[in-house]
Amino acid sequence: MGAPAQASPLYPEPDPDPFYSPPAELAAMQPGDVVRSRKIDTAVYVGTEGWQVAFRSTNSGGNPIMAITTVLLPAGVRNPPLVSYQALINSLGSRCNPSRSLFNGELQDAVGAMLPIGRGWAISMPDYLGPTVAYGAAKLSGMITLDSVKAVQKVTELGLGSSPVAIAGYSGGGMATAWAAALQPTYAPDLKLTAAVAGGIPADLEEMALGLGFEPHPGFGLAFAAAMGLEREYPERLPISEQLNENGLWFREFTHDACRRFLLFHGAFRSAEQMAASKSLMDSPEAREVLHENSLRLFPGVPTVPTYLWQGRYDTLTPFDSLAATADRYCKAGAPLKLVTYDIAEHMTAAVAGFADAWNYVESRFRGEPVPTSC
Secondary structure, eight states, X not given: OOOOGGGSOOOOOOOOSGGGSOOTTGGGSOTTOEEEEEEEOOTTSTTEEEEEEEEEEEOTTSOEEEEEEEEEEETTOSSOOEEEEEOOOOOSSGGGSHHHHHHHSOOTTHHHHTHXXXXXXXXXXXXXXXXXXXXXXXXXXXXXXXXXXXXXXXXGGGOOTTOOEEEEEETHHXXXXXXXXXXXXXXXXXXXXXXEEEESOOOOHHHHHHHHTTSOBTXXXXXXXXXXXXXXXXXXXXXXXXXXXXXXXXXHHHHTTOOHHHHHXXXXXXXXXXXXXXXXXXXXXXXXXXXXXXXXXGOOOOOOSOEEEEEETTOSSSOXXXXXXXXXXXXXXXXXEEEEEESOOSHHHHHXXXXXXXXXHHHHHHTTOOOOOOO
16 A cells, blocks of 8 residues: 555645756657757846756656757857856755746846856756655756756757867755766767866765754755655655644745745754654665665766865865865866865854855866865
């Protein structure tokens, strides 16, 4: 007998725009194939031309899905370099994805995302959490990121088919970026990347979950959202909703279409103790397997693209030791890695501190300069 209806995963309200509906023949397409594309109005971002591209990708179970990316081109620049920028999504609602949040005020790093435009580069901002907005599903986000670049290169009107490509992001966007870099040699070996820059990476989801514990926490809203997002991606293996009490099911309903600011505000200093019917979830081998499968620290793949990682050494949200262990493994495997640390504890302060040098690193790679390493 199946789980009660209230304990099934709760998915976001689907976007009503037919552009977001997958075609019947999706399964016959290859990852990175273009489903459809359209020109969009980007007047709010002065000096840009905009497109959206729907493409075929893959979910964590290996099944075909359709995803979307939004491309902004610097007006008047022919064949610009391309940056796939994985924005800060950290949300559960469809309207929180960049294809919507770029235009509805929900994208909190929209200003930073525009910096490449000022350098004469094009940017592509994928909805890397997929059609169910599976926040926390890191492997998924890496695959969608890679497929989004392949799709953008195939839309001839964009003129980006031979452009050098960098991938970039911070926090959840850093996780998507770092996963894309690590997956590329096996998932998209035909895709040539010039640089990968990522900061504030949640590299070990199990460590973060155990660190959160059952006590009230200022970041509980995001942790709860990540649990719900992972359940959406792994409904059979991670039936978290079955472990929720009445209060937890109410909070799940209250937040299932919410964006980052809402989740942080309404989740602050709540706790798993208030939401869970029992404390047994982290005792489940299946739950731990899912967390392991989405932890960069434990993924054996190693990037071959020149990679720049940065992290606050005392970051209270994304532990430094798990990224340091990942970087050490990359170095031992011969990866072209530059790791930069900041003596900073506050997560978003480290983003501001690191991005200027990260963009300079990208520019150096686009120029073909020698690749620095810290290994």
